[in-house]
Amino acid sequence: MKSISSKFMLFGMGSRRKFVYRPGGELLDAITFDLVKKWEIASEHFEPSEYSVTLETRDSRAIRIFEDEKAVWMDDNGDRQALTYGKPISLPRFEDHPQASLLRAIHGEILVNIMPFGPVPNLWVYPRPWYRDSAMMLMCMKQTKNLHLVEEWIAGLHKVWDRNNSGDPETDNFGQCLYMISLLSDRNHPLVDKIMKAVPQYRRDNYVIGRSDYAEHPVYQTKWLKYGLKSLEMDDQFKIPEVYDSYSSLFWMDYRTQHVDGAKFSEETVKNYPYLGWAEAHFYKTPPPMPVEMDSSPLTWEGAGSEAEYWRLLDPAKHGFYSEDDAKRKFSCPHTWHAAEIFLYYTDPRMG
Incomplete structure (x- = not known):
């Protein structure tokens, strides 16, 4: 009974700069909507529970945009860079919980x-x-x-x-x-x-x-x-x-x-x-x-x-x-x- 059809991934928890990933290979600033990065992609995979989007580009590069306790990161074929830091965040895994x-x-x-x-x-x-x-x-x-x-x-x-x-x-x-x-x-x-x-x-x-x-x-x-x-x-x-x-x-x-x-x-x-x-x-x-x-x-x-x-x-x-x-x-x-x-x-x- 989901009432929405929008699909995107937001990044930037707490005091961090906000980003939004647009399906099709674009990363935008979520407030100004300025283009931050663009890829020609062959596939993309959303993982909301891992605060992550994984891309495969047409030239077979593996791109991952993800967020953890320290920052929002972009990993380009193993080359990782922080897009924004802000205050550290606690992200429990809820390991023993069925949900x-x-x-x-x-x-x-x-x-x-x-x-x-x-x-x-x-x-x-x-x-x-x-x-x-x-x-x-x-x-x-x-x-x-x-x-x-x-x-x-x-x-x-x-x-x-x-x-x-x-x-x-x-x-x-x-x-x-x-x-x-x-x-x-x-x-x-x-x-x-x-x-x-x-x-x-x-x-x-x-x-x-x-x-x-x-x-x-x-x-x-x-x-x-x-x-x-x-x-x-x-x-x-x-x-x-x-x-x-x-x-x-x-x-x-x-x-x-x-x-x-x-x-x-x-x-x-x-x-x-x-x-x-x-x-x-x-x-x-x-x-x-x-x-x-x-x-x-x-x-x-x-x-x-x-x-x-x-x-x-x-x-x-x-x-x-x-x-x-x-x-x-x-x-x-x-x-x-x-x-x-x-x-x-x-x-x-x-x-x-």
């Missing part, structure tokens, strides 16, 4: 979407970090010991809300910020006091309520707030309301028993927003909502994001590595919330 190859590939799709200004849902259509997506990315990065890649971004957090959905002050941002701060700092981070001063405006009785994705989600929002307070070992006077909330099942990290069951996400919704389906499956401990096709890259996506700047896909499509159909249908790939939910689904020991 080791998938976890490696998905992990790469998360790390390659860390930009100089912070972690983003997609490096092309989202020019700013989103707290919700970032929090899920950082849960994965905590497991893989890569939080140093966002240390400066977390230290510099100063806004209570990201205001990415038409400027809305989304109430779930309270807990997401507190949680992210807890990963590398403590309650003395200057944003914590700002958040706690803002919370009373959204308090109703002993829970919080406001807008998230243009609707009220008091269960989801209160769960996030409680989780953030707990992560910072702060006083928690809040209780999760006993009401139906369609977003309650997106919060599988804790408070699972505090949930009023109701309608689940439709198949059509999950096609566009697959992270909703993966989170819901994680919450209910049910099988994955869709297979993950490991024969191509990228593996993750989002469709019809309300605030995604899809016009930014015109250049990738013009340069031939991004599907015009995906761009016209408003599908961005890869997508980090989707990647994070897959990663966390398979690494949660409670799902065994």
Whole structure:
């Protein structure tokens, strides 16, 4: 049930320069789309789980573009050169895990979407970090010991809300910020006091309520707030309301028993927003909502994001590595919330 047809390989995890390999033998800068290298190829082989593309040229040279803990490399018949370095990265192999190859590939799709200004849902259509997506990315990065890649971004957090959905002050941002701060700092981070001063405006009785994705989600929002307070070992006077909330099942990290069951996400919704389906499956401990096709890259996506700047896909499509159909249908790939939910689904020991 893959919703995208684009095929390319991104390189440049963390703070490294971003590259994209275009099928047919071209390596481009993934931001400026300047041509870096071109080959006349006889064959090519994508290995997302090895962060690698292997080429055979028409004159029988073996070319390999790949990424490891130290750098992005290009190996031309045994002559290896680094294309970019940046901060060292931890790339666990997940050796004993039945989904080791998938976890490696998905992990790469998360790390390659860390930009100089912070972690983003997609490096092309989202020019700013989103707290919700970032929090899920950082849960994965905590497991893989890569939080140093966002240390400066977390230290510099100063806004209570990201205001990415038409400027809305989304109430779930309270807990997401507190949680992210807890990963590398403590309650003395200057944003914590700002958040706690803002919370009373959204308090109703002993829970919080406001807008998230243009609707009220008091269960989801209160769960996030409680989780953030707990992560910072702060006083928690809040209780999760006993009401139906369609977003309650997106919060599988804790408070699972505090949930009023109701309608689940439709198949059509999950096609566009697959992270909703993966989170819901994680919450209910049910099988994955869709297979993950490991024969191509990228593996993750989002469709019809309300605030995604899809016009930014015109250049990738013009340069031939991004599907015009995906761009016209408003599908961005890869997508980090989707990647994070897959990663966390398979690494949660409670799902065994």
